[in-house]
Each structure stands twice: as structure tokens, then as C-alpha cells.
Amino acid sequence: YELMGDEAANIIIQNCLMQLVEIANQHQGHLVKMIGDEIMAVFPQTDETVKAAIQMQEIITEYANSNGLQLGLRIGLNFGSVITENDDIFGGTVNAAARMVAFAKSGQIITNQSTVETLPKVLQAQTRLMEHIPSPGHTEKMVVYQIIWERRELTSARTYLKTTIPFNTALQLKHHDQIVTINPDQSGFTIGRNIDNHLIICDDYTSRQHAQINFRKGKFILVDQSTNGTFIVRPDNSHIFVLREESVLQNKGWIGLGELRFQDHPDVITFEILKSSSSGKNQKL
Incomplete structure (x- = not known):
């Protein structure tokens, strides 16, 4: 006009x-x-x-x-x-x-x-x-x-x-005897030492508000908010280090808060992307 x-x-x-x-x-x-x-x-x-x-x-x-x-x-x-x-x-x-x-x-x-x-x-x-x-x-x-x-x-x-991860998926986290499933509509899942986090990890390497997991554009994304950073380990034991940055969580692997932790570490977090079947049950990708 x-x-x-x-x-x-x-x-x-x-x-x-x-x-x-x-x-x-x-x-x-x-x-x-x-x-x-x-x-x-x-x-x-x-x-x-x-x-x-x-x-x-x-x-x-x-x-x-x-x-x-x-x-x-x-x-x-x-x-x-x-x-x-x-x-x-x-x-x-x-x-x-x-x-x-x-x-x-x-x-x-x-x-x-x-x-x-x-x-x-x-x-x-x-x-x-x-x-x-x-x-x-x-x-x-x-x-x-x-x-x-x-x-x-x-x-x-x-x-x-x-x-891209299909929309009918979920992210599963395991830490000790805790198993948590995060759905795409649960963005803002927090991990850290504070008791108000969704997943509480109590050790010297973990910050009070250490990391957050969001779901954006079909992907689960880990956002580091810590002092010591976060390690994401793949099944072949290759890894990336994230400090005040973010990284996509793909398929499966392990998360180390503040230090490099592999599968056999007692405080490692195991993650895995699950896909819902037609019956509504989650299956591993």
C-alpha cells in the first residue's frame, strides 16, 4: 500500500x-x-x-x-x-x-x-x-x-x-535405579544437584542447575548450563564436550556431568531415543 x-x-x-x-x-x-x-x-x-x-x-x-x-x-x-x-x-x-x-x-x-x-x-x-x-x-x-x-x-x-526424530518418539534416561521418559511436549527437563530438578544428580562434578533437555524441530537437544561442562559419549566411545552450548542427542549413548564417564561408570546417565509403535508402546531406535 x-x-x-x-x-x-x-x-x-x-x-x-x-x-x-x-x-x-x-x-x-x-x-x-x-x-x-x-x-x-x-x-x-x-x-x-x-x-x-x-x-x-x-x-x-x-x-x-x-x-x-x-x-x-x-x-x-x-x-x-x-x-x-x-x-x-x-x-x-x-x-x-x-x-x-x-x-x-x-x-x-x-x-x-x-x-x-x-x-x-x-x-x-x-x-x-x-x-x-x-x-x-x-x-x-x-x-x-x-x-x-x-x-x-x-x-x-x-x-x-x-x-529428524519422528514426532511419536520419547527420550529415555537411566541413572542408577531411576528411569525417566521425556516426551516431546516436556521441553525444559532439568538435570542437576538442586532438589527442584527433574533428575537429581548428587556428586561434586555436577552443578546445581547443570543441564536442560529441550525438544526443538524434531530433535532432543541437551543444553549445558554448568561450570564443568557435559560429555556426550557415543556407543563407539567417541565423545563431544559441551560447555555453555548445546548438542543434539542422537540414538543412544551416555552423558557424563562434569567429567568424561563411560558405560561402566557408576554415575553415568544412559540415554536412548524410543519410537512409539502403532500399538502405543515404545521401541528402541
Whole structure:
């Protein structure tokens, strides 16, 4: 609007919105309403919703490039039941979709875990786990995914999927007779000498608040907050040292707080990534 003036900019935006409505119709969608420079539409199936969103991004990008315009589209998708009243829709599903639109950056298609789980495998392969964001009214955070639509991003997305921990996994820690399982929605798991830590380790090498384990972008990450640092030992006994930095925990190994500790050390912490099976039970990766 600032570069072109209100009238010229409004003509361009209205033209784009009409193209989006046409694409929605082509994929069995139905326009609910237009709100300024946004549209809200509903679809009977999630796969058609994703296909429509991808086509929308492609059309707007092509239109912007061919006309030398700086235009970007932010799309949020959510699958679930809605409340219909006077040709409008309401409810938690709509609110969640709005939060994902707000989270999306220009050129992104954002959705959540429950929606991804309804997609066919070929479309799931085009998703990338991004973040866990707060969900108002719920204790658990919303798991947010990006749907990759640009061809140059597809290869890196598939590579990312191969190296990223699936969303239905957990991290298991063992120390003496303690066994703790950390789920992806339990970010901020703390380890240290203080009694307010989730896992309490009492020895001279461990700091009061020694380390924290977070789950970000599909990975369990150890964040060292200590004076003496943390050693992460792999099954082949190779190791890395982390001091006031962070490192991804991969597959399985051992954690030494403040000193290098191998499998046979009495105070070593054993870690292992577990993957949930279709029956809901955890399996070793």
C-alpha cells in the first residue's frame, strides 16, 4: 500500500484473492468469508486442502514475479470439527488455524501434527517439523509443521525427515535405579544437584542447575548450563564436550556431568531415543 498507493494496491490484492477463491473451488473448497486481505475457506478432505494451498502459493509467486511485485502468501491449515452459524464458522479448529496463519512467514504453509497424520504418505513426505508453540487453554503445546511446496526445498525436506526424530518418539534416561521418559511436549527437563530438578544428580562434578533437555524441530537437544561442562559419549566411545552450548542427542549413548564417564561408570546417565509403535508402546531406535 505504501509503495503503490491504496487504490492500485487494493486492485492487485483483490485480483489475488479472487484467484485464491477459484483455486479453492477447484479443490472442492468453499469460501466462508473474506477479511481484508485474507480469505477463509473449508474443504472436505485434508489432501485437497494441501493441494489447494500449494497451488495458491505457486500462483501468487508466479503472479508476483511476472509483474515485479513483492507479494507473499501466509497459509494456515487445520483439520477438525467446526460450529456453523449464519454462513460463518467458529470453534477451536478455526482458532487453531488462525494461530498457524499468525505463525507462518511469507511463502509458508503451516499446519499441525493432527492434520499431518491424516495426510497420505506422499504429502506427509513434504512436511517438516518446526516448533512447539503454546496452545491457549491447553497444557500441551501445539506441534507445528511446515508443508514444503517449492521444488528446490523438497530435496532438503526429505533429507531432513531422514535425520529428524519422528514426532511419536520419547527420550529415555537411566541413572542408577531411576528411569525417566521425556516426551516431546516436556521441553525444559532439568538435570542437576538442586532438589527442584527433574533428575537429581548428587556428586561434586555436577552443578546445581547443570543441564536442560529441550525438544526443538524434531530433535532432543541437551543444553549445558554448568561450570564443568557435559560429555556426550557415543556407543563407539567417541565423545563431544559441551560447555555453555548445546548438542543434539542422537540414538543412544551416555552423558557424563562434569567429567568424561563411560558405560561402566557408576554415575553415568544412559540415554536412548524410543519410537512409539502403532500399538502405543515404545521401541528402541
